Every structure is written in C-alpha cells, then in structure tokens.
C-alpha cells in the first residue's frame with residue numbers, strides 16, 4: 001500500500017509558492033483527502049504527519065508560505081488552505097474514531113468484546129448450613145469451642161455411657177441402624193452403629209481430658225425413620241456441653257434464653273418444660289413463641305402458640321462418673337437441637353424433604369439471607 005505523504009511532500013521553501021505550483025499541491029492534497037476514509041491506523045498516522053505535521057506537513061508549509069504571497073492573493077489562498085486543513089483534521093479524527101470502534105468490537109482473535117458478558121455462577125450456602133454456622137457463631141462468642149466425633153459410633157458411647165439402660169427401646173434394631181460386623185463376634189457395647197445423636201461426643205470430650213468443658217458439637221445423625229414431610233433418616237444436630245465448678249440450672253436457662261433471643265430476636269418468648277433424657281437430670285425441653293402466629297395458635301405450631309427447639313438438662317451424675325469426672329466438684333448442663341427443624345421454622349419451609357433435594361429454584365432463594 002502506498003504510504004501517503006513523504007515522497008510527495010518535499011520540503012518546500014515558502015518562496016517557491018507560485019500560483020501554479022500551489023494549485024498542483026492543492027489538487028494532490030484534495031485527492032489524498034478523499035482517501036482518508038479507507039486508511040488503516042498506521043497509514044492514517046503517517047498521513048497526518050505528512051500533511052498536517054508541524055515540521056514537515058505539506059499543508060503546514062503551504063499555510064506558512066501564504067505570508068509571502070502578494071497581498072491580493074493572500075486572502076483567497078489562506079482561506080482555501082484553511083478549509084483544506086479543517087477538512088483534513090475532521091477526516092482524520094473521523095477515521096480514527098471509526099477504527100477505534102471497530103477495534104473494540106472485534107479483538108484480534110475475532111471475539112466480539114462489545115457483547116454483554118455472561119454472569120459468573122456463584123453458589124450459596126445451604127439453608128441448614130446457614131443455621132448451623134449462625135448457631136455455632138453465637139456459642140463461640142460465649143466461649144464455647146467446636147468438637148467433632150465419628151458418625152460410626154460404638155453402642156457403648158452412643159447409649160450405655162450416656163446412662164441408657166441396656167434394654168432401652170432406642171437401641172432396638174428397628175430404631176437404630178447397626179453396622180454389619182462381618183460375622184466377627186462383638187463384645188457387649190462394642191457393636192458399631194450409625195450414631196443416633198451427637199450426645200456420644202460429650203463422652204469423647206470428657207474422656208479426653210479434665211474439666212472445665214465448653215463445647216458445641218455439630219454433626220449428622222441417623223435413625224431408622226421414614227422420609228416424610230417431618231422426618232428424615234439422616235439429619236443434623238448441634239449438641240452443647242458446659243461443665244465447670246458451680247454451674248447450675250440457672251446458667252442453663254440464662255445461656256439458652258440468650259441464645260434463642262440472639263438467634264430469633266430480642267423479644268422472643270421462651271419457656272422450659274420438664275422432660276426426660278437418661279443422660280440429664282433434671283431434663284427439659286425449650287420452646288420459643290411461634291414465629292408464624294405470634295402465639296395465637298396456627299397449623300405449624302399445632303395450635304399451641306409454641307415451637308420446641310431443643311432438649312436440655314443438667315448432666316446426670318452417672319454420666320460424669322462414667323467419664324471419670326467427680327460430680328461432687330463439677331456440674332454442668334447439656335443441650336441438643338436439630339438445625340433442619342430450626343431452618344424450617346426460620347425460613348417457613350413446609351416439608352423437610354425440600355432441604356434434601358438439590359432443587360436450585362428452592363436453594364437459590366437463600367443466597368441473600370446468607371449475606
């Protein structure tokens with residue numbers, strides 16, 4: 001391609017600007033002006049220097065030479081050259097602009113960069129995970145640490161050390177999922193099962209070292225339960241254990257009430273009802289005012305105005321003794337709750353099975369809640 005400019009723009013002395021040579025120069029420049037719209041970026045730069053450049057520009061030289069013309073020619077020649085200069089400047093700017101637009105639209109590899117981008121896919125936390133994280137965080141701020149235990153547990157830790165009598169119905173084959181020992185004989189209490197609750201981790205924590213203890217224990221537990229709107233054979237629990245000198249039922253009530261109000265709102269009503277668990281004495285269940293009806297009674301709270309959120313109690317002294325902890329010196333409380341149930345109450349989920357399906361239409365709604 002012919003580079004516009006240089007060879008055809010010899011340095012001209014202004015004194016050589018005769019009328020015929022000026023017309024020839026103007027004709028040449030006008031022809032080049034017409035070509036500007038087809039130049040590429042490099043040719044455009046070269047042309048600009050050759051024609052409009054401060055030192056070598058042909059048009060610049062012609063304009064300077066105007067001053068040397070006889071007075072009667074000056075005005076006309078000056079006007080003509082200025083028009084041409086403005087036309088060049090406009091054409092160069094115009095061409096440069098369209099080259100830039102084209103460059104933005106198509107990169108060198110042929111990708112159209114002007115096309116709107118696709119939004120990056122980001123996951124969200126599962127509603128049950130949101131609830132577990134929040135509960136653990138509240139207890140962490142009260143000085144509890146997190147402890148974990150295995151899902152395949154011994155009968156001894158899951159039941160016997162927790163003061164379940166050996167004939168307790170929870171231990172029946174149709175309530176608990178036992179693991180096949182592969183025909184090997186197992187001593188009493190040594191049978192392996194899928195833990196039915198996170199309470200055996202209390203035993204593991206206490207047998208690991210001396211008191212005091214303040215732990216929360218999140219984990220999955222298994223029961224031989226149907227998969228229906230309010231049951232699942234595998235679900236999450238969060239266990240808590242606090243043992244120290246002088247810990248009383250008043251501490252249990254204070255800590256769990258504080259927890260419920262931080263988790264559900266400062267004005268949440270709470271109540272404790274007497275209950276029974278073999279590993280606590282006394283035992284209680286804690287209810288919170290129903291969030292759906294404000295206490296008036298509705299189907300989710302079965303008309304009572306209350307919803308149960310956890311079981312709790314003072315750790316039974318036999319359990320402490322089973323772990324080598326002296327009940328004359330150390331006392332404390334334990335609690336256990338089900339994050340699925342709590343997530344259902346909190347987010348208004350009517351069927352527990354929604355928490356187990358992978359339906360993105362359901363799960364993606366929790367993105368904003370997780371913050």
Ligand code: DAH
Pocket residue numbers: 196197198199239240277280310311312313333334335336337
């Ligand atoms: N382990 C009990 C269950 O699965 C829940 C529970 C109740 C845990 C009372 C505790 C407690 O630590 O004190 O039903």
